[in-house]
Amino acid sequence: MVLTVVAATLVVTLAWLVSVVRRARRTVDTVVAGLHLLEVALDHRRLLVPELARAAVGAELDREAINQAVGARSWSAIVRERRVDLGARAAAENALSAAVHHLVCAGRESGRVRWDFTSAASELDALERRIAGAVRVYNAHAAALSGLVRSPLTGPVVRTLGIGAPDLFVETATAPVHVLEVPDVPAPALAA
Numbered sequence: 001m002v003l004t005v006v007a008a009t010l011v012v013t014l015a016w017l018v019s020v021v022r023r024a025r026r027t028v029d030t031v032v033a034g035l036h037l038l039e040v041a042l043d044h045r046r047l048l049v050p051e052l053a054r055a056a057v058g059a060e061l062d063r064e065a066i067n068q069a070v071g072a073r074s075w076s077a078i079v080r081e082r083r084v085d086l087g088a089r090a091a092a093e094n095a096l097s098a099a100v101h102h103l104v105c106a107g108r109e110s111g112r113v114r115w116d117f118t119s120a121a122s123e124l125d126a127l128e129r130r131i132a133g134a135v136r137v138y139n140a141h142a143a144a145l146s147g148l149v150r151s152p153l154t155g156p157v158v159r160t161l162g163i164g165a166p167d168l169f170v171e172t173a174t175a176p177v178h179v180l181e182v183p184d185v186p187a188p189a190l191a192a
Contacts, residue, residue, distance in 0.1 A: 017157060020148075024158045027145045031166055034138035038169065041131045042076070042093060048124055049073040049100060055117035056103055061110060065103045072099035087172030094171055097131075100124055135169050142166040 049069055056066045072095045079092040104121045107113045113121075146165040148154045 020154050020157045021161065024145075024148055024154070024161060024163055027141060027148060028163055030141045031138070031145050034134070034141045035169075038131070038134040038138050039080075041127060041134050042080075045096070045100070045124065045127050045131065046073055046077060048120055048127065049096070052100065052103065052117065052120040052124060055114065055120055056107055059107060059110065059113045059117055061103070061112070062106050065099075065106045069096075069099040069103045072096040085172070086167040086169050090169050091171045093131075097128060100128075139168050139170065142168050 050073075053066050053070050056069075072092070076089075076092040076096045079089050104124065107117050107121060142165075145163070148158050149163060149165040
């Protein structure tokens with residue numbers, strides 16, 4: 001009788017350990033895939049900013065807005081190349097988003113833009129939504145992995161595998177903050 005209870009406990013414990021290991025490895029894989037998805041979207045945006053800047057120069061838009069977008073793109077590229085922590089990268093990407101948004105709003109407000117600006121701006125609008133989704137996906141999976149690492153039950157098993165809690169893609173307090181003033185642009189009236 002005692003031997004049966006011990007054997008059953010051992011089987012249940014072993015099954016639990018196997019499930020924790022599988023869950024941890026699966027979560028690590030989804031975190032890595034989520035970060036890759038995010039980096040692909042960020043790289044695509046970095047490639048579109050020069051196209052938007054050229055179109056903005058052609059439309060004779062505000063040079064300061066163009067320079068902010070190009071400078072924020074450069075800062076974003078430098079931060080990525082140096083492989084700094086995700087908090088600083090998030091700050092750089094947020095600054096790039098704000099600068100691009102400011103430039104797009106300035107272009108739409110001016111009314112002097114051509115199809116090349118409109119095309120790049122539309123693609124960047126869609127890309128910004130994709131980036132926001134990729135950030136949510138990555139942060140959700142990273143938080144799930146952090147929960148596994150920090151849990152009193154699963155933490156020792158996960159840490160034994162050499163898995164640590166990943167950083168979230170969120171601007172940290174130590175990251176430099178650049179605040180851009182973005183004017184309110186009225187929405188275009190829709191035909192009834």
